[in-house]
Amino acid sequence: MYISNYRPRSEAVFLLFLVFLLCCIARLFLIQFFRSAYLTGIANKQHNLFVELEPLRGIIYDTNLKPQTINIPMDSLFASANAIKDKDKETIIRQLSQILNINQAYLRDRLYRKKSFIWLVRKLTPGQSQAVKKLNIKGLGFLKESKRFYPNSYLASQIIGFAGLDNVGLEGIEVYYDKYLKGEAGWAVFLRDARQKKLGPLEEKMVLPKNGYDVVLTIDEVIQYIAERELDKVFKTYHARGASIIVMDPHTGAIIALANRPTYDLNVHSKVSKDRIRNRAICDLFEPGSVFKIVTASAALEEKKVNEEDKFFCENGSYRVASHILHDHQPHGWLTFREVIKQSSNIGTTKVAQMLGPDIVFRYIKLFGFGSKLEVDLPGEVSGITKGPRQWSKISIAAIPIGQEVGVTTLQLVSAISAIANGGQLMKPYIVKEIRDKQGETIKKFSPVMVRKVISLDTAARIKKILTGAVEEGTGRLAKINGFSAAGKTGTAQKLEPNGTYSHNKFVASFIGFAPAEDPIIAIVVTVDEPHPYYFGGVVAAPVFKNVAGDSIRYLRTNQLVNESIALNEPR
Amino acid sequence: MRLSKFLSTVIFVTCLCLLYVYQHTEIFRLAYVGQKKEAQFQDSLDKNSILRYNRESNASLVSIGNKISGYADFQMPDGYRLVRLMPSREGLKLNQEAANRQTLLSRLFGIKRQAEAKTINP
Numbered sequence: 001m002y003i004s005n006y007r008p009r010s011e012a013v014f015l016l017f018l019v020f021l022l023c024c025i026a027r028l029f030l031i032q033f034f035r036s037a038y039l040t041g042i043a044n045k046q047h048n049l050f051v052e053l054e055p056l057r058g059i060i061y062d063t064n065l066k067p068q069t070i071n072i073p074m075d076s077l078f079a080s081a082n083a084i085k086d087k088d089k090e091t092i093i094r095q096l097s098q099i100l101n102i103n104q105a106y107l108r109d110r111l112y113r114k115k116s117f118i119w120l121v122r123k124l125t126p127g128q129s130q131a132v133k134k135l136n137i138k139g140l141g142f143l144k145e146s147k148r149f150y151p152n153s154y155l156a157s158q159i160i161g162f163a164g165l166d167n168v169g170l171e172g173i174e175v176y177y178d179k180y181l182k183g184e185a186g187w188a189v190f191l192r193d194a195r196q197k198k199l200g201p202l203e204e205k206m207v208l209p210k211n212g213y214d215v216v217l218t219i220d221e222v223i224q225y226i227a228e229r230e231l232d233k234v235f236k237t238y239h240a241r242g243a244s245i246i247v248m249d250p251h252t253g254a255i256i257a258l259a260n261r262p263t264y265d266l267n268v269h270s271k272v273s274k275d276r277i278r279n280r281a282i283c284d285l286f287e288p289g290s291v292f293k294i295v296t297a298s299a300a301l302e303e304k305k306v307n308e309e310d311k312f313f314c315e316n317g318s319y320r321v322a323s324h325i326l327h328d329h330q331p332h333g334w335l336t337f338r339e340v341i342k343q344s345s346n347i348g349t350t351k352v353a354q355m356l357g358p359d360i361v362f363r364y365i366k367l368f369g370f371g372s373k374l375e376v377d378l379p380g381e382v383s384g385i386t387k388g389p390r391q392w393s394k395i396s397i398a399a400i401p402i403g404q405e406v407g408v409t410t411l412q413l414v415s416a417i418s419a420i421a422n423g424g425q426l427m428k429p430y431i432v433k434e435i436r437d438k439q440g441e442t443i444k445k446f447s448p449v450m451v452r453k454v455i456s457l458d459t460a461a462r463i464k465k466i467l468t469g470a471v472e473e474g475t476g477r478l479a480k481i482n483g484f485s486a487a488g489k490t491g492t493a494q495k496l497e498p499n500g501t502y503s504h505n506k507f508v509a510s511f512i513g514f515a516p517a518e519d520p521i522i523a524i525v526v527t528v529d530e531p532h533p534y535y536f537g538g539v540v541a542a543p544v545f546k547n548v549a550g551d552s553i554r555y556l557r558t559n560q561l562v563n564e565s566i567a568l569n570e571p572r
Numbered sequence: 573m574r575l576s577k578f579l580s581t582v583i584f585v586t587c588l589c590l591l592y593v594y595q596h597t598e599i600f601r602l603a604y605v606g607q608k609k610e611a612q613f614q615d616s617l618d619k620n621s622i623l624r625y626n627r628e629s630n631a632s633l634v635s636i637g638n639k640i641s642g643y644a645d646f647q648m649p650d651g652y653r654l655v656r657l658m659p660s661r662e663g664l665k666l667n668q669e670a671a672n673r674q675t676l677l678s679r680l681f682g683i684k685r686q687a688e689a690k691t692i693n694p
Contacts, residue, residue: 070624
């Protein structure tokens with residue numbers, strides 16, 4: 001059987017098909033050349049879904065790689081207000097308000113806007129998210145967003161800081177190292193099915209997000225806890241207005257712990273006042289009082305103007321300088337230079353400063369890093385206040401050497417005492433050890449930086465001995481640690497009243513020191529603002545030093561022993 | 573051209589087209605399966621990060637410290653709260669002799685046994 005037998009009929013069919021084909025070709029031609037761009041656009045909109053891929057924010061670790069931050073994916077609720085019928089809106093508002101515990105007016109304002117996408121609540125708790133999903137409301141949708149959580153709640157809160165709703169750093173390390181932590185967003189174009197749902201694995205194009213780098217701090221979680229625990233005790237016991245503590249490795253300038261009171265829980269930062277968020281240890285200035293005598297003492301020994309056994313008459317507790325009468329907290333007669341520092345005599349120190357002259361005293365104040373920023377890698381550091389010798393009044397020589405008429409930060413004090421502890425080198429304080437990627441490869445490493453040589457090794461050793469005496473038998477006896485030697489200096493500074501006079505009931509109690517005295521491994525500064533009823537640095541701040549230094553040294557030594565035994569037992 | 577040849581060509585082309593369509597439906601079916609699995613995987617990852625957070629926050633020094641200080645308000649037991657237990661065949665038994673014994677001090681200052689602990693046989 002051949003087609004040729006039916007030729008006329010087959011020709012008619014063929015012709016019909018040919019005409020149909022020609023029509024199709026003509027239509028296709030029109031579509032291809034005249035409506036192509038328009039139709040491609042519509043098709044792309046229907047088939048493709050552009051999605052921004054959020055990068056994972058970097059983790060902040062302590063020095064032993066314990067995570068201080070964790071990213072948890074959370075559901076964020078949005079509404080396509082256009083897709084919700086007006087008659088259903090009031091019911092939805094009532095239901096959501098109950099589950100999400102938000103104001104109905106807020107929801108009403110959002111749901112009645114003529115928009116196809118509007119956020120209702122971002123980063124819901126898993127419970128809230130489940131409850132909303134159960135309602136199965138058409139026009140409501142969820143998007144995954146990662147939320148920053150802080151497993152240690154208030155620990156090192158003023159150092160770590162926090163990131164906001166869009167995962168942008170707002171405080172502390174989170175803002176200072178934001179460019180490393182935030183990463184780079186990626187994007188993808190996914191295929192969509194007829195129901196406009198994303199077909200997950202079928203992507204047209206994709207640029208992967210670059211996750212943020214991890215930041216490793218110099219902070220040791222355990223020492224930070226010890227410092228916070230003790231600071232908390234003193235803050236509560238003495239009903240203080242504020243308190244700060246910094247623990248530093250004197251040889252490197254690495255900050256091992258830094259805490260302030262009052263503090264706050266990082267997981268509920270949005271409800272906290274600015275006063276609690278402020279990092280007082282680097283942002284607040286105060287007159288240091290007697291702890292500042294270490295500068296005068298160092299200058300005197302370095303300039304070889306005095307030696308430890310030189311005697312000074314301390315005027316039995318009352319000494320006139322210009323129009324001002326200077327007092328000691330307890331009257332002294334003749335004291336050696338060593339005893340002047342040990343007993344914290346204001347008159348003795350003033351007489352030493354008068355021997356040195358304003359220029360030398362000021363030079364050493366600057367050498368120890370007061371009056372200028374130490375460039376620590378934390379936001380908000382202030383430089384402090386120091387007056388040049390030309391601006392000194394007649395009584396400045398009796399005020400500045402004993403820690404009045406100057407404004408310093410707790411950080412500057414810990415750097416200064418570290419310079420004495422490490423043999424005379426002022427180290428740049430730093431809080432980030434390294435920045436690494438997700439595979440653990442180091443991207444940037446921060447090494448100790450010596451700012452300048454302040455005093456000689458010999459002077460540092462002599463000051464150490466004097467400060468050891470201050471703890472052993474001077475004003476800092478309550479800082480004596482069982483089993484270790486310690487060196488330090490107490491300070492009790494009167495606060496300035498708004499009218500410019502010194503207050504008689506508002507003080508800043510402080511203690512600066514290091515331990516063990518002969519080979520220091522930690523330097524500590526404790527400041528307590530307005531403690532009541534006791535206010536002496538030797539009574540309020542010295543015990544904090546004792547407890548923190550004792551526990552920290554025991555911990556560090558145990559840690560060292562454990563690490564050594566692990567290293568010994570490692571298979572070779 | 574023979575009709576049979578024409579028909580077989582049509583059938584062959586149709587089969588090819590069907591195969592092409594089948595392949596596409598398979599791609600989409602597998603995409604749905606993949607999507608479902610990806611959602612499950614994502615869900616597991618989410619749960620994992622929540623568990624990790626819970627573990628970290630429970631194991632944190634702050635949490636342990638709070639728990640310890642929560643138990644730290646214990647009282648030292650007074651004399652009358654102390655009982656002596658003796659091992660016996662039935663288990664631990666209250667030593668009646670020791671429990672009834674009053675010391676000279678307790679007689680003088682009136683510290684008397686006010687409560688007794690009773691052993692429970694296992």
